Amino acid sequence: MFDPNHYVHDQSYVPPINRxxxxxxWNDRTPAELPFVEAWKSAVPVxxxxxxxxxxxxxxxxxxxLVERAGVLRTVLHNDGRIDRNGLSTCPSCxxxxxxxxxxxxCRWCDAPLPTRQTTSGVTLVRGGER
Structure with missing residues (x-):
């Protein structure tokens, strides 16, 4: 299923936080070594x-x-397999x-180089002009 927020949501925008x-x-469900706002900015839209x-x-x-509803960053949940992985790829290193x-x-998580050619959701992406 296509989620328009997956592609158009500005990564630097942080909604108001339900405090x-x-x-x-965030503090209870994660090691919280990163500030909550920074985690939102670097997280992958899913x-x-x-x-x-x-x-x-x-x-x-x-x-x-990280869950946003009605313009407010509401809560943090454990990912227990409830996301649709369609359109996402997996880093071969991490x-x-x-x-x-x-x-x-x-890779934004481990800085390893990603494949220059990859297929996701039936679309083949090629970086660097290779054929």
Missing amino acids: PHAIDQ HAPECDADSTRLYVPYDAL EGLYDPLRSDGT
């Missing part, structure tokens, strides 16, 4: 229909889903999920 709940859940959210992002190192349309050729 203290969202911050508390489609997670079971989260009842307007947009959801996955912070891969903690396998945490096995972290990433969006190949948003990648710059290196």
Whole structure:
């Protein structure tokens, strides 16, 4: 299923945060070594229909889903397989999920080089003009 927020949501935009709940859940459900706002900015937009959210992002190192509903960053959930992985790829080095349309050729999680040719959702992406 196509989620328009998956592709158009500005990575630098941070919705208002449901305080203290969202911050508390971030601290309770993750090691919280990264500030919550920074995790939102670097997380991968994903489609997670079971989260009842307007947009959801996955912070891969903690396998945490950051849930936004009605313009407010509401809560943090454990990713228990509820996301639709369609359109995402897996880094061959760290096995972290990433969006190949948003990648710059290196994994955002481990800095390893990503394949120059990859197929995702029936589309083959080629970096560097190779055929």
